[in-house]
Amino acid sequence: MPHKLDESLLISLPPFSKLERSQIREILDQSAARRYEADQSVFSEGDTADRFFMLLDGYIRVIRLTPEGEQVISLHIPSGQLFGIAKAIGRESYPATAMTAAESIVLSWPTRLWDDFLGKYDGFATETYKTVGARVGEMNNRIMEMATLHVEQRVANALLRLINQTGRKIDGGIEIDFPITRQNISEMTGTTLHTVSRLLSAWQKQGIVESQRKRIMVRDAHRLVELSQAGH
DNA sequence: ACATTAATTATGT
DNA sequence: ACATAATTAATGT
Numbered sequence: 663m664p665h666k667l668d669e670s671l672l673i674s675l676p677p678f679s680k681l682e683r684s685q686i687r688e689i690l691d692q693s694a695a696r697r698y699e700a701d702q703s704v705f706s707e708g709d710t711a712d713r714f715f716m717l718l719d720g721y722i723r724v725i726r727l728t729p730e731g732e733q734v735i736s737l738h739i740p741s742g743q744l745f746g747i748a749k750a751i752g753r754e755s756y757p758a759t760a761m762t763a764a765e766s767i768v769l770s771w772p773t774r775l776w777d778d779f780l781g782k783y784d785g786f787a788t789e790t791y792k793t794v795g796a797r798v799g800e801m802n803n804r805i806m807e808m809a810t811l812h813v814e815q816r817v818a819n820a821l822l823r824l825i826n827q828t829g830r831k832i833d834g835g836i837e838i839d840f841p842i843t844r845q846n847i848s849e850m851t852g853t854t855l856h857t858v859s860r861l862l863s864a865w866q867k868q869g870i871v872e873s874q875r876k877r878i879m880v881r882d883a884h885r886l887v888e889l890s891q892a893g894h
Numbered sequence: 895a896c897a898t899t900a901a902t903t904a905t906g907t
Numbered sequence: 908a909c910a911t912a913a914t915t916a917a918t919g920t
Contacts, residue, residue: 813896843912854897859913875905875912 675742680785693769704760711748711756713770717741720766721828721840724758735849740828749776750794764840808852816851817861818890825880834881841876
């Protein structure tokens with residue numbers, strides 16, 4: 663794998679933004695870069711966490727499997743963020759599986775460098791703990807939703823999160839920036855693909871969303887916000 | 895208020 | 908043509 667990656671790749675990313683060019687060079691020289699097709703596994707739940715990762719381009723889907731073999735999607739990660747940082751939460755193995763949701767480019771480092779990074783790179787520690795904090799917060803919100811909200815509200819919330827975190831503005835609305843199926847959304851919201859399909863069809867007729875296969879665009883985010891709160 | 899089952903149609907290689 | 912995705916209706920809890 664030939665690499666002479668440019669320092670500019672990392673300089674703008676929060677965990678590295680306070681560093682000198684020489685430090686970035688040092689970090690890059692210890693990294694491995696890899697490109698993944700869509701729907702490839704980067705690591706699997708239970709694997710020993712021998713590396714940690716930075717997503718340079720693409721999207722990562724964090725999933726877990728139930729004993730019956732059903733998928734649950736716990737999170738989507740956009741580019742520019744660290745993932746697979748088991749050490750940050752005091753684990754020796756990955757707590758979930760990471761799959762690419764689209765073609766992606768990933769940097770990784772051996773986990774033995776984790777403590778080095780924390781110690782000698784200014785801002786790395788605070789930024790990574792911000793990241794885990796944000797993710798824990800999001801998961802807490804989802805637990806609340808699961809326990810208290812109806813399916814329609816949960817699906818509306820899931821779409822809103824997706825367009826906020828991974829949305830791409832296009833004419834007439836905001837599109838989810840990677841291929842996503844009804845099945846996927848059902849796996850994020852604890853419902854069935856049929857219910858998601860019915861909801862999206864209904865919302866399409868009302869002009870709230872518009873979708874083709876594996877593509878969903880939100881035309882009217884404000885109405886989705888209303889739906890996500892409505893008490894039917 | 896939702897899941898399940900099943901039949902049917904659409905879409906991408 | 909074949910597999911995967913999406914829709915729709917009917918029926919069940």
